[in-house]
Amino acid sequence: MSLIHKTAAELGALIAAGEVSSVEVAEAHLDRMAEAEPKINAFLHVDRETTLAQARVVDDRLRSGERLGPLAGVPVAHKDIFATRDMPTTAASKILEGWRPPYDATVTGRLREAGLVILGKTNLDEFAMGSSTENSAYGVTRNPWDLTRVPGGSSGGSSAAVAAYEAPLSTGTDTGGSIRQPASVTGIVGMKPTYGGSSRYGLIAFASSLDTPGPFARNVLDAALLQEAFSGHDPLDSTSIDAPVPSVVEAARTADVAGMRIGVVKEFAGEGYQPGVLARFHEVVQLLESLGAKVVEVSCPSFATALPAYYLIAPSECSSNLARFDAMRYGLRVGDDGTRSAEEVMALTRAAGFGPEVKRRIMLGTYALSSGYYDAYYGQAQKVRTVISREFEAAFHQVDALVSPTTPTTAFPIGERADDPIAMYLADLCTIPSNLAGNAAISVPCGLADEDGLPVGLQIMAPVLGDDRCYRVGAAVEKALESRWGGGLLSKAPAL
Known part of the structure; x- marks a missing residue:
């Protein structure tokens, strides 16, 4: 087996054993990137020499006897929304083209401390606003399963890089499903940790009360190892939880659901879902029962209102956060010829620098926050958010974890929903409630849809700080399905 096909845990063990x-592992993945990138466009920035220099430093640290984590020396692709002092950070927007931060995000710093080697920065929907990675100012990322399909979004570059064997691991952010939905449609594992369990410091903000950094990997254990590497309390993030990180790696190795109570969310398995998605979902529910779990139906009626509530709360926070891109301090500046006022330069810069989806959300959020409409829109949406959180709490008094399809359909064709924002937003129908409530949720592959042979994801939701439950259930499903797939679901993907 070549180095690019080994798991992150295997690579870490091989490197630790000498x-x-x-450097050899990094070179293997850089070579794979050179082969795949013309077709995929998963990366916005790659610097071979910088990557190899990082790898040499890790090799030197290990040779000197320094004790590093289990992923020391393993490559990781990093979403281009985390600040990196030695690479551009653009959020896939023209308004930040070429910007090099003077500091690292906390997640970036913790990756370096653990000895991971950053391969490059991955593509995304501009400012993480989208479900397809079609909104990037730097071109569309394509799904390795079918190059005419989307890889999900907003973290589509990160999901495609892992699915295409360009990287064994990658980072993403999940604001309304932007890790779980791309993981689902590319046939990999993607985890949204508990909000506040991973630091937002140095993450370019979209919606501050929702944004959550998390891991992508090709198996559950690798995702747990990566989450453990960068999670934990951060005094630089005022929303960071000052509590022990759940033992996610131990849970991933447990892989046992015997005696657990699993709830099927009634509202997330009905009309409007692709038949092949529902077929795989119902099969995995039966599988959980066969593994010793007690499966019950759980009703959460307010989940049906999560989508409209989210598309008031997230744009409102976006409107506030993106006001900082004013052409006065950093980034793009248009029309500054000495004859225009600061207000005119600001207007010209924002018109040229922001893409259509970002402008749409800024305008929607500004309207929702405006005088006379705040209580009717933003205030009401926050009340819905509270009700959703309470329904989650009630559900978790009955069951240990909840399950649903991750997304109602498999990957859709590039361009199919570009002119229909509502259809695009429906891709996050099942994922948004966990963002509004702040609880943990993971997507793991559960098979291929009959209609198109594309991956289907199972979403597992757990209480706040119940991240370990997501990994325990996900690992049990993965282990039970391994023999069926014979080498992992990605072995069924067409060769690039």
Whole structure:
């Protein structure tokens, strides 16, 4: 088996044992990127020499006897929304083209401390606003399963890089499903940790009360290892939870659901879902029962209102956060010829620098926050958010975890929903409630849809700080399905 096909845990063990160097592993993945990138466009920035220099530093640290984590020397693709002092950070927007931050995000710093090697920065929907990675100012990312389909969004570059074997691991952010939905449609694992469990410091903000950094991987254990590497309390983030990180790696290795109570969310498995998605979902529910779990139906009626509530709360926070891009301090500046006022330069810059989806959400959010409409829109949406949180709490008094399809359909064709924002937003129908409530949720592959042979994801939701339950259930499903797939679901993907 080549280095690019090994798991992150296997690569970390080989590097620690001195059987292979971090430089060799990085070179193997850089070579794969050179082969795949013309077709995929998962990366916005790659610097081979910088990557190999990082790998040499890790090899030197290990040779000197320094004790590093289990992923030391393993490559990781990093979503281009995390600040990186040695690479551009653009959020896939023209308004930040070429910007190099003077500091690292906390997640970035913790990756470096753990000895991971950052391969490059991955593509995304501009400012993480989208479900398809079609909104990037730097071109569309394509799904490795079918190059005419989307890889999900907003973290589509990160999901495609892992699915295409360009990287064994990647980082993403999940504001309304932007890790779980791309993981689902590319056949990999994607985890949204509990809000506040992973630091937002140095993350370019979209919606501050929702944004959550999390991991992508090709298996559950690798995702747990990566989450453990960058999670934990951060005094630089005022929303960071000052509590022990759940033992996610131990849970991923447990892979046992015997005696657990699993709730099927009634509202997330009915009309409007692709038949092949529902077929795989119902099969995995039966599988959980066969593994010793007690499966019950749970009703959460307010989940049906999560989508409209989210599209008031998130744009409102976006309107506030993106006001900082004013052409006065950093980034793009248009029309500054000495004859225009600051207000005119600001207007010209924002018109040229922001894409259509970002402008749409800024305008929607500004309207929702405006005088006379705040209580009717934003205030009401926050009340819905409270009701959703309470329904989650009630559900978790009955069951240990909840399950649903991750997304109602498989990957849709590029361009199919570009002119229909509502259809695009429906891709996050099942994922948004967990963002509004702040609880943990993961997507794991559960098979291929009969209609198109594309991946289907199972979403597992757990209480706040119940991240370990997501990994425990996900690992049990993964283990039970491994023999059926014979080498993992990605072995069924067409060769690039």
